[in-house]
Amino acid sequence: MKKFFTLLFGLCLSIGSLQAQEIDESFVFMDEEGEIIPNGATVVRNVAEPYDDASEVIYSGISVLNVGGSTDYIKMTYVIERIDNGTYQICFPSTCNMQTVTGTYQTGVGQLMADLQDIQSEWFPVADGECIVTLTIELFTKQGLFPPSYVHKAFGPTITLHFIKGEIPNPGKPGDVNGDGEVNIADVNAVIDMILTQVIDKAGDVNEDGEVNIADVNSLIDMILNN
Amino acid sequence: MRKIYLTLVTLGLVLLSACDEISTDERLTYVEPPEAGRAVLIEDYTGQYCVNCPRATEEIERLIEQYGDSVVIAVAIHSGPFSKQKGEPSPLYTEVGDMYFNRWKLSSQPVGKVDRLFYSMPFGYTEWGGGVNYELTDSPTSEAPVTFFIDGDFDTETRTGSFEVQTVGLDENRISGKLQIWLVEDSIDSFQLMPDGSRVEHYNHMHVFRASINDPWGDDVTVGHGEVVTKMYTFVMDPTWVPKHCALVTFFYDDQGVRQVTKTKLNVN
Numbered sequence: 001m002k003k004f005f006t007l008l009f010g011l012c013l014s015i016g017s018l019q020a021q022e023i024d025e026s027f028v029f030m031d032e033e034g035e036i037i038p039n040g041a042t043v044v045r046n047v048a049e050p051y052d053d054a055s056e057v058i059y060s061g062i063s064v065l066n067v068g069g070s071t072d073y074i075k076m077t078y079v080i081e082r083i084d085n086g087t088y089q090i091c092f093p094s095t096c097n098m099q100t101v102t103g104t105y106q107t108g109v110g111q112l113m114a115d116l117q118d119i120q121s122e123w124f125p126v127a128d129g130e131c132i133v134t135l136t137i138e139l140f141t142k143q144g145l146f147p148p149s150y151v152h153k154a155f156g157p158t159i160t161l162h163f164i165k166g167e168i169p170n171p172g173k174p175g176d177v178n179g180d181g182e183v184n185i186a187d188v189n190a191v192i193d194m195i196l197t198q199v200i201d202k203a204g205d206v207n208e209d210g211e212v213n214i215a216d217v218n219s220l221i222d223m224i225l226n227n
Numbered sequence: 228m229r230k231i232y233l234t235l236v237t238l239g240l241v242l243l244s245a246c247d248e249i250s251t252d253e254r255l256t257y258v259e260p261p262e263a264g265r266a267v268l269i270e271d272y273t274g275q276y277c278v279n280c281p282r283a284t285e286e287i288e289r290l291i292e293q294y295g296d297s298v299v300i301a302v303a304i305h306s307g308p309f310s311k312q313k314g315e316p317s318p319l320y321t322e323v324g325d326m327y328f329n330r331w332k333l334s335s336q337p338v339g340k341v342d343r344l345f346y347s348m349p350f351g352y353t354e355w356g357g358g359v360n361y362e363l364t365d366s367p368t369s370e371a372p373v374t375f376f377i378d379g380d381f382d383t384e385t386r387t388g389s390f391e392v393q394t395v396g397l398d399e400n401r402i403s404g405k406l407q408i409w410l411v412e413d414s415i416d417s418f419q420l421m422p423d424g425s426r427v428e429h430y431n432h433m434h435v436f437r438a439s440i441n442d443p444w445g446d447d448v449t450v451g452h453g454e455v456v457t458k459m460y461t462f463v464m465d466p467t468w469v470p471k472h473c474a475l476v477t478f479f480y481d482d483q484g485v486r487q488v489t490k491t492k493l494n495v496n
Contacts, residue, residue, distance in 0.1 A: 055313070094351050095335035096277045098308040108335045108351045113282075113422075120278060120424065146357035146365075147345055 024154035026070040027137050030116065032061035039157035042200045046164040048125065058163045060121040064092070064137065066112050073140040073150055075109040076119065081199055084129025091120035109140055109150045121161060128166025134199045135159055158198045175223045177203045183227070188220050265371045267294075267362045268478050268488040269301040269355055270340040272328050274309025275317040278420045283337035283352035284433070290359055299359055300490045302411055302476055304328070304436040309336045318417045323443050324436050342368070342485040371487040372398035373450060373479045379460075381473075381493040386464045388493060392477055393457045396450035404481035405445030408460065410437045411490075413472045437468060440475065448479065470495045 029037040037043060043062065051057040064074075076092050080102045089098045094110035123131040137156030143149045175183035177190040194204040194212050204212040207219040271287060273280040287301040305319035306328035331340070331347060338349045341358030344366070350358060363369055374397060379390020394406055411434050419430035440462050450456050464470060470493055478488035 091278050094279055094282065094353060095338060096274075096279050096309055097335045105334075108338065110351055110353055146354065146361040147348060147350070148354060148357070 022154065024139055024156050026067055026072060026139065027074055027112075027156050028065050028067055029135070029137075029157055029159050030063045030065045036065070037062070037157075037159050040159070040198050040200065042160040042162055042202065044162045044164065044202070045123075048165050051124065055124055055126070056165075058123045058125065058131075058165060060119070060123075060161050060163075062121055062135075062159070062161070063116050063118045064112065066115045069115070070139075071111070072153060073109050073111055073142050074156070075138050075140070076107045077104065077136045077138055078106070079104045079134045079199065080131070081134060082130055082132040083123075084125075084131065085127045086123060086125040086129075086131070088131055088133060089120070089122050089124065090135075093117060096120075123163040123165075125163070125165040130165070131161075131163040132199075132201070133161045133163075134197075135161065160198075160200050162201070175206055175220055177201075177206065177220070179203065183220070183223055185224070188217060188224075191216050191220060264298070265363055265369055266298050266300055266488045267342050267359045268340075268476070268485045269299065269359070270327075270343075271301055271303045271337060271352075272306055272324075272331075272333055272339060272349075273303050273337050274305055274307055275319060275417065275419050276312055277309035277336045278422050278424055280309070280337045281419060281421055281430075283339065283355075286352045286355055287434075290356055293356075294359060294363075297490070298363070300476060300488050301434050302409060302436050303432065303434050307333060307336050319415065319432060319435055321436060321438065323439050326443060342488075343480055344368075344484045347484070368483050368486055370398075372396070372402045373487050375477050375479075375487070375489050377475065377477060377489070377491045379494060381464070381470050381495045383470060383495060386466065386470070387461060388464065389459070389461045390475070391457055391459045393455050394448050394450055394479060396452050396454045399452055401449060401451040402481065402486075403447070403449040404479050404486065406441070406448045406456075406458065407445035407478050407480065408440040409476045410440055410462070410464075411435060411474050411476050412437050412468055413474070414469070415472070437465070437473070438462075445480070 023039055031037055045058050045060055048056040048058050074093060076090065078090060080088055080099055083102060087098055087100050090107060092107050093112050095108035097105060097107055099105055136158040139153040139156055140150035141153050143151055175187055177187040191204045191212065194200050200212045204216055206216040269287060271283055273283060290299045304324040304327060305317060305321065306324035310317045310320040331349065333349055337352055339352060339355055340347055340349060341355055342362050344358065344362065374395050376393040377390060379388060381388040392408065396402065413433050415432040415435050416429050417432055418426055418428050420426055440460055446458065448456050473493050475491045476488065478485050480486060
């Protein structure tokens, strides 16, 4: 029990610090319907379309909107948390990057080509599976003519793209966040990790309210204590 | 010892293979150095599967329009992940180009080098214009320390090119560096993915890197003021390349970057 309290105290401190971190929303993510995607949200894409005669693609349909005509330079930091097969690709704002393994990557720094630019973030699967990528916008100011230096200004919003090809994975039993077949402290840690890193998986939404937050940690603790 | 023999045998095979298509000779003479305008080399690391790469091509065309094609000399090096699909290389991919891409530890595309300035720092295409202007005006290396005279012929029957490159020293001090000669081809009809995601089947690819005529990292050259180092080269061209669309891009580089570059159309017989 003492361990739980310590954990919760640490979590509260961490959440406090996260809330204190300013998110610059000069640039925001937007979905295909023109709706702004809130910071921290997870977008699930599971429609594979033919790309050419021999391959398929799952488009994210995500764009970045320059809300107030900012002249800042931006880049995307993206963390590939999971890629079961195939290739993940992003072309933003002026370069293209392609990866096949998990890791933390960055695009080049540049300006948007238009106020609304498709980030051309796509997964090219070669078999059923999942690809989970967390995207974070970072803003810079440019100094000097050549060679220019880009000075960090702020972090923008973060979203998670969850590509699924084939059957949607079995969510498992309620509370089994890490999918190991048990509901215990490891699942609490998994949810806390999601909250702290903002790499959100729907499995962390224990109370099924559409968000992953402290309420899910409380629900999990209730489950464990009541079992 | 056996390992050393094996290495020597392998090295011998590689040299024989290289000499089969390319040969070189060298001599040193003296002349009165001419005036030489500075030109700038843009190495554009690009790919046919890269949707943003045509934007970089547009920027190159804009810079050539602004400065002239004898001042801005671009080479499109098809390489990296966007020149392959499922491991299969695109038509314009070259192993040498990919070797450069990996040697420079590049990751995104398009990305380029402007005269290999600042320890060969890669720049996005939106910075290339600033780089060209810097190199022609503000840079400590804006004065060319060498110039080139290139003379030769291409025999269409044997598809063999033979030419000599004279590197003339202009600097007051002796300068050492590498002489590099690339073969590029214009007006190649091949596909390209476009910024809107569409695929154009007949895209006009310009200044495409085809091969390095000499060693991929160049030949050593040391030249003083008024000295002329002459090197002879021969090469046999791939049957699918169009000689009248080909040119030699010759440049001299040292640890400060590319110090002079010129582009010479093949003299086709």
